[in-house]
Each structure stands twice: as C-alpha cells, then as structure tokens.
Amino acid sequence: MLDSTDLQIIDELTKNSRITMKELGEKVHLTGQAASTRVAKLEDQGIIEGYTINVNQMKMGYGxxxxxxxxxxxxxxxxxxxxxxxxxxxxxxxxxxxxxxxxxxxxxxxxxxxxxxxxxxxxxxxxxxxxxxxxxx
Amino acid sequence: MLDSTDLQIIDELTKNSRITMKELGEKVHLTGQAASTRVAKLEDQGIIEGYTINVNQMKMGYGxxxxxxxxxxxxxxxxxxxxxxxxxxxxxxxxxxxxxxxxxxxxxxxxxxxxxxxxxxxxxxxxxxxxxxxxxx
DNA sequence: TCAAATCCTTTCAATAATCAAGTGAAACAG
DNA sequence: CTGTTTCACTTGATTATTGAAAGGATTTGA
The missing domain is CATH 3.30.70.920 (Lrp/AsnC effector binding domain/regulation of amino acid metabolism (RAM) domain)
Structure with missing residues (x-):
C-alpha cells in the first residue's frame, strides 16, 4: 500500500508542508509532477488528513x-x-x-x-x- | 504586536497551511504580496514555528x-x-x-x-x- | 504476444510567487 | 503648517511553480 517513497514524502511534508512539489520531488528522486500525484493519492486515501502550522503558544499568550x-x-x-x-x-x-x-x-x-x-x-x-x-x- | 489580520492569517494557515498567498490574501482582504510579507514576519517573530501535516495514525499502522x-x-x-x-x-x-x-x-x-x-x-x-x-x- | 494498467517523464499553457518601485497615510520634528 | 521618515500596502515586470495532456517504460494477465 505505502512504499518507502510514500513514507519519505510523509516525512518531508511533516518537516515542511509548504515545500514546493518540485523540491519535494528532488528530495525523493522524482519529478515534481510525480511527487504531486503521489501526494494527491495520499490525500485521497485519507493518510494525509490536512496541512497545518505549528504555532508558538507561549508567544500567543498561552504559556x-x-x-x-x-x-x-x-x-x-x-x-x-x-x-x-x-x-x-x-x-x-x-x-x-x-x-x-x-x-x-x-x-x-x-x-x-x-x-x-x-x-x-x-x-x-x-x-x-x-x-x-x-x-x- | 499582533492585530486581528495576523490572527486571521494564523487561523487560516492552521486550517490549511498549503493555501496560496494569493488565496490567503483574499481571505483576509489583502493582496497576495501583503499576506506573504505578514507571514514572513510571523515566521521571523517565531510565532509560526513551522509547517506540517496531520497524518492519520490509524492508517499508518499506529492504532x-x-x-x-x-x-x-x-x-x-x-x-x-x-x-x-x-x-x-x-x-x-x-x-x-x-x-x-x-x-x-x-x-x-x-x-x-x-x-x-x-x-x-x-x-x-x-x-x-x-x-x-x-x-x- | 497483445492489451490494459501503472507509474513515470516531458512539454507547455496558466497560474502564483517574488522583486523592485511607488503610493498614501500616520507620526513626528522643526 | 511643512517636510521627512516610516510603515503597510499596491502595482507591474520577471521568474518559478503548477496542472493538464501526451507519451514511454514496465508489469500483469488473458
């Protein structure tokens, strides 16, 4: 179901979800388009549930x-x-x-x-x- | 330090951090460029710590x-x-x-x-x- | 051996991001 | 009141990315 490239993609997006598909592709040795279709598939499968940010709660006044x-x-x-x-x-x-x-x-x-x-x-x-x-x- | 537009930006990026700056700008009534500079500032201030994904742990085999x-x-x-x-x-x-x-x-x-x-x-x-x-x- | 499916690449048009320059409003000193 | 600085934003040109379509290589199964 998930090969090692998919796991690498999940890993990279966990580290930085705003990376371009082109860069993501370079990291996992694919073209941007191939990376993009894999990401779309992971979304469809419900494995990637969403894209979000980490907010510094201390600085947001929730210390x-x-x-x-x-x-x-x-x-x-x-x-x-x-x-x-x-x-x-x-x-x-x-x-x-x-x-x-x-x-x-x-x-x-x-x-x-x-x-x-x-x-x-x-x-x-x-x-x-x-x-x-x-x-x- | 943070005005209501900044809070809106944080809110939108929390919901979807892969939104384009253009779309983000539309949501908070700014141009894409203005939204982009605000986001860069939030990153510099350390309020936005990073961009990541939500992964379905069940489907990843961690039930x-x-x-x-x-x-x-x-x-x-x-x-x-x-x-x-x-x-x-x-x-x-x-x-x-x-x-x-x-x-x-x-x-x-x-x-x-x-x-x-x-x-x-x-x-x-x-x-x-x-x-x-x-x-x- | 052939057809279908899968996964990838290439190409190109459409779209978005980035950079530089410029506008306008507010704050402030003379 | 005037001129200057600063700040946040917009505009427009350039560069980069995305997305769609077409095609190649490999695998699978009849």
Whole structure:
C-alpha cells in the first residue's frame, strides 16, 4: 500500500508542508509532477488528513500548559462535555481513556489566574487531578 | 504586536497551511504580496514555528494510542530518557509534569503486542500507570 | 504476444510567487 | 503648517511553480 517513497514524502511534508512539489520531488528522486500525484493519492486515501502550522503558544499568550485528569461523578457525562464546548480557546484535547481517570484533558491558559478560574468552573461538573507541564523532552 | 489580520492569517494557515498567498490574501482582504510579507514576519517573530501535516495514525499502522504516567524510582532520570531516545517511532511526547507523576509519556503503537513489549522494557527504568486513549472529543 | 494498467517523464499553457518601485497615510520634528 | 521618515500596502515586470495532456517504460494477465 505505502512504499518507502510514500513514507519519505510523509516525512518531508511533516518537516515542511509548504515545500514546493518540485523540491519535494528532488528530495525523493522524482519529478515534481510525480511527487504531486503521489501526494494527491495520499490525500485521497485519507493518510494525509490536512496541512497545518505549528504555532508558538507561549508567544500567543498561552504559556500555561496543563493536563487535567477527569473523574466524572455521575454516569451522565454530557454536562461536562457541554461545558468543554464553551471553552474552545482553552481546550486542546479531551481524550476518553481507560485507566484510573475517565478523561485526560489537555488545556492551554494565558495565566495561572485563568487556570484557577477554569478549575473552579470545572469542579461543578467533575472531580479532577491537575498536572502542569513543565517541559517537553 | 499582533492585530486581528495576523490572527486571521494564523487561523487560516492552521486550517490549511498549503493555501496560496494569493488565496490567503483574499481571505483576509489583502493582496497576495501583503499576506506573504505578514507571514514572513510571523515566521521571523517565531510565532509560526513551522509547517506540517496531520497524518492519520490509524492508517499508518499506529492504532494504539496511550498515555503512560511515569514514576521514576531513582533520582537519576537519564537511563529512562536515554531509553526513550531509542524508541522515536513510538514516542510522540514526553512531558515533565508537576503533580503525582514525574512524566506524562504519549505513545503510539501498532498493536497491543508492541505496547506490551514496550512496557516490559519500560519497567526496567521506571514505574508507570497506563491510560489507553479510547476516543477524542 | 497483445492489451490494459501503472507509474513515470516531458512539454507547455496558466497560474502564483517574488522583486523592485511607488503610493498614501500616520507620526513626528522643526 | 511643512517636510521627512516610516510603515503597510499596491502595482507591474520577471521568474518559478503548477496542472493538464501526451507519451514511454514496465508489469500483469488473458
């Protein structure tokens, strides 16, 4: 299904998705057109889902990064999930997980104050444990 | 520092980073050249860190997604960190966190078998608790 | 052996990016 | 009030890329 050239293409586009097809072709030893058709095929197959940018969240004013372990009190999760929908600027991921907690919630905050405010509201819906991300390795 | 046009540009590039500067300009009511210089400035400022793709990990054969809570037994974390370096295909993020655990390790595996193997090796370095990601909301 | 399919290259017209020059508005000193 | 500087943007010419069409090489199967 995927040969090594496809994997190389995915690798190169992961590093820089704004590369020209001509350059991409040179990197994987194809013409620009051949590279282009391969990329189109990867899109059609749903392997490449989209093109995006990495934004420096610190510089965007979201310096506080937290993972919040969610323990739902009740069997009905809907109030919690509805609450999250209203916090789209803050919520980056909400994973339903097996293990001790019910969800792992990844969030970004401008400050500890806004984190505090969020947690205050959050506690109306669920119990939680907080992990603040200090660094990335 | 950033006006609403810059935010719009970041928003559009987040949705589709391969858009032409001409199209991007149309979306934010600028010429392609003006959009292009703004994007260059955002890159220089380090706000746009890079251009990348979203890859369907399921289709790439990494269907098992896990968050592993790491509890280091010893004060020297280096053996653990060195171990991770050898597992670049599997490890997606390793966050040093405050809270109960020392690190939150995000990984992708092709199968439960490979997860099992990884955990077996991991237990030589640290204690852990496993959360398997079931879904994303 | 032939036909179809796949994957690639070449060529060329259409389109986009880039560079240089120029416009107009705002800020500011004389 | 005037002249100068700066900034962000536009315009126009040049260069580069993209996309479509045609064709070549290789593989597959009847």
């Amino acid at each position: 506080v990064h937290a993972i919040i372990h969610i323990f739902t009190k009740t069997t009905n999760h809907q109030p919690y999930l509805s609450f999250l929908k209203k916090q789209k600027d803050i919520v980056r991921n909400n994973f339903k997980v097996s293990g001790e907690s019910c969800y792992l919630l990844e969030c970004r905050f401008p400050s500890n104050e806004s984190l505090d405010e969020f947690l205050t509201n959050l506690s109306n819906y669920v119990s939680y444990k907080l992990s603040i991300i200090i660094n990335k390795y | 098992v997604h896990a968050i592993i809570h790491i509890f280091t037994k010893t004060t020297n974390h280096q053996p653990y960190l060195s171990f991770l370096k050898k597992q670049k295909d599997i490890v997606r993020n390793n966050f040093k966190v405050s809270g109960e655990s020392c690190y939150l390790l995000e990984c992708r595996f092709p199968s439960n078998e490979s997860l099992d193997e990884f955990l077996t090796n991991l237990s030589n370095y640290v204690s852990y608790k496993l959360s398997i990601i079931i879904n994303k909301y």
